[in-house]
Amino acid sequence: MRAGEWQGTMALTEPEAGSSLTDITTMAVPTDEGYYRIKGQKIFISAGDHDGVDNVVHLMLVKIEGAPAGVKGISLFVVPKKRIDDNGNLVPNDVVASGVYHKLGYRGCPIVQLSMGDKDDCRGWLVGEPHNGLKYMFQMMNEARIGVGMGAIAMATAAYYASLDYTKSRTQGRKMGQKDPNLPPVPIIEHADVKRMSLFQRAVIEGALSLVMQCSKYVDFQKVLGGEDKEKYHLLLEILTPIAKSYPSEMGNISISQGLQCLGGSGYCDDYPLEQYYRDCRIHPIHEGTTGIQGMDLLGRKVVVKNGQAFLLFINEIEDTIGAAHKYNELRGFANDLNSTLTTLQDVTQHLITIAQQQGPEIFLADATLYLEFFGIVTIAWQWLLQGVAVQRELDNGAKKADQNFYQGKMFTLRYFFAYELPKTLGLAKRLLDDDRMTVEMRAEYFND
Numbered sequence: 001m002r003a004g005e006w007q008g009t010m011a012l013t014e015p016e017a018g019s020s021l022t023d024i025t026t027m028a029v030p031t032d033e034g035y036y037r038i039k040g041q042k043i044f045i046s047a048g049d050h051d052g053v054d055n056v057v058h059l060m061l062v063k064i065e066g067a068p069a070g071v072k073g074i075s076l077f078v079v080p081k082k083r084i085d086d087n088g089n090l091v092p093n094d095v096v097a098s099g100v101y102h103k104l105g106y107r108g109c110p111i112v113q114l115s116m117g118d119k120d121d122c123r124g125w126l127v128g129e130p131h132n133g134l135k136y137m138f139q140m141m142n143e144a145r146i147g148v149g150m151g152a153i154a155m156a157t158a159a160y161y162a163s164l165d166y167t168k169s170r171t172q173g174r175k176m177g178q179k180d181p182n183l184p185p186v187p188i189i190e191h192a193d194v195k196r197m198s199l200f201q202r203a204v205i206e207g208a209l210s211l212v213m214q215c216s217k218y219v220d221f222q223k224v225l226g227g228e229d230k231e232k233y234h235l236l237l238e239i240l241t242p243i244a245k246s247y248p249s250e251m252g253n254i255s256i257s258q259g260l261q262c263l264g265g266s267g268y269c270d271d272y273p274l275e276q277y278y279r280d281c282r283i284h285p286i287h288e289g290t291t292g293i294q295g296m297d298l299l300g301r302k303v304v305v306k307n308g309q310a311f312l313l314f315i316n317e318i319e320d321t322i323g324a325a326h327k328y329n330e331l332r333g334f335a336n337d338l339n340s341t342l343t344t345l346q347d348v349t350q351h352l353i354t355i356a357q358q359q360g361p362e363i364f365l366a367d368a369t370l371y372l373e374f375f376g377i378v379t380i381a382w383q384w385l386l387q388g389v390a391v392q393r394e395l396d397n398g399a400k401k402a403d404q405n406f407y408q409g410k411m412f413t414l415r416y417f418f419a420y421e422l423p424k425t426l427g428l429a430k431r432l433l434d435d436d437r438m439t440v441e442m443r444a445e446y447f448n449d
């Protein structure tokens, strides 16, 4: 695998265990030979089997026979498609691709169903200690979640530049108020509504990219620093990972949709790449934990972890940026807006924690996805303010003439985010502070005719 000749997978999902891995049933029976016999099924495994490599090695979540119920009984195994026999030859390991999924997008990658042990000859090797599998898998999953965010940003960025090219060359209509039909039509980027759609895309992708880079910096700090600092960046990563996964994934889809919209009918056709990006990007809010699961992880675990320490560190980081922004006249208004939204976020969080204590987890977490959305908008506003500080510093230092348009563009996009996106938190806060429990009270049978 290190030589890049074999490929690896993360094999978690089963027909009856997707979001809830507690319920996996793939089983491992110990032998005296140093390996376990594996039996079960996995579904939706990315690159689970193909002939581009000689072997595929699955890192698989499995329960050892007799293990305790729930996540505490899950272990991690290496289960290769082919194993090495006593003569050093690669031989089949009774792992069969029993189905291939036909997908909306992401078609460069085969996603397969795997059957292990149909012939009672599938061997697996335990990784680490028994029953600690989910913990080990999360080491990889946290990195993979930031990777999913990065992938979503990459696609949305490609879509943004493709749509920008189009809007600069496609001419249609005239400027508002120009009634003379003899005047030439203008490029559509001249229309305010097209500029709005383009600003939206840039605000999403450059804001989200900034967050993912911030998280990558924290990963490095966590690795190289010691003591309290190590813990600090670990906790910051804990609380920001659900945002780094879900904000680019959800907003990347809307961003690509807006990019496609800029192309009108052409956007819907495969002469342009937007329709493919639109299909490909839809997976991001689903895999590596759906957006709903990220919301519950953020509110139910990360915000309350260690008496809210991660949440406080997050607030401190933003307050530092607000302090830095206050030094620049151009940024003071944005800094004040973010400060008051941050206060609202703290109020909402406190309100929800009180609900958790008084009314239990179902009501507490009913709108966790909306809380995640609120948190995400605040986080990206922070990242835009950080960029604003960097821009103003460069402008004060006499930025080169060739960079002026770039910096002006950055400042307009910052303005856009604070004028169009940040106010969305007002509606979210209203809902999150509301005592109407309708989604809990609504009954499944009421959805019938």
Ligand SMILES: Cc1cc2nc3c(=O)[nH]c(=O)nc-3n(C[C@H](O)[C@H](O)[C@H](O)COP(=O)(O)OP(=O)(O)OC[C@H]3O[C@@H](n4cnc5c(N)ncnc54)[C@H](O)[C@@H]3O)c2cc1C
Binding pocket: 009, 010, 011, 012, 013, 017, 018, 019, 020, 043, 044, 045, 046, 047, 103, 106, 111, 283, 286, 287, 288, 289, 290, 291, 292, 293
């Ligand atoms: C293209 C693709 C590639 C994939 N690659 C891999 C891979 O390489 N390895 C792997 O192991 N898996 C992979 N998956 C599987 C993926 O991780 C799962 O599909 C995902 O975790 C969701 O599980 P599920 O499909 O069973 O949906 P479900 O868990 O059934 O969820 C359905 C819906 O119900 C919601 N929901 C579920 N439980 C709750 C709850 N308790 N509270 C509130 N809402 C809830 C979810 O948020 C979701 O909206 C892949 C899937 C796809 C489509």
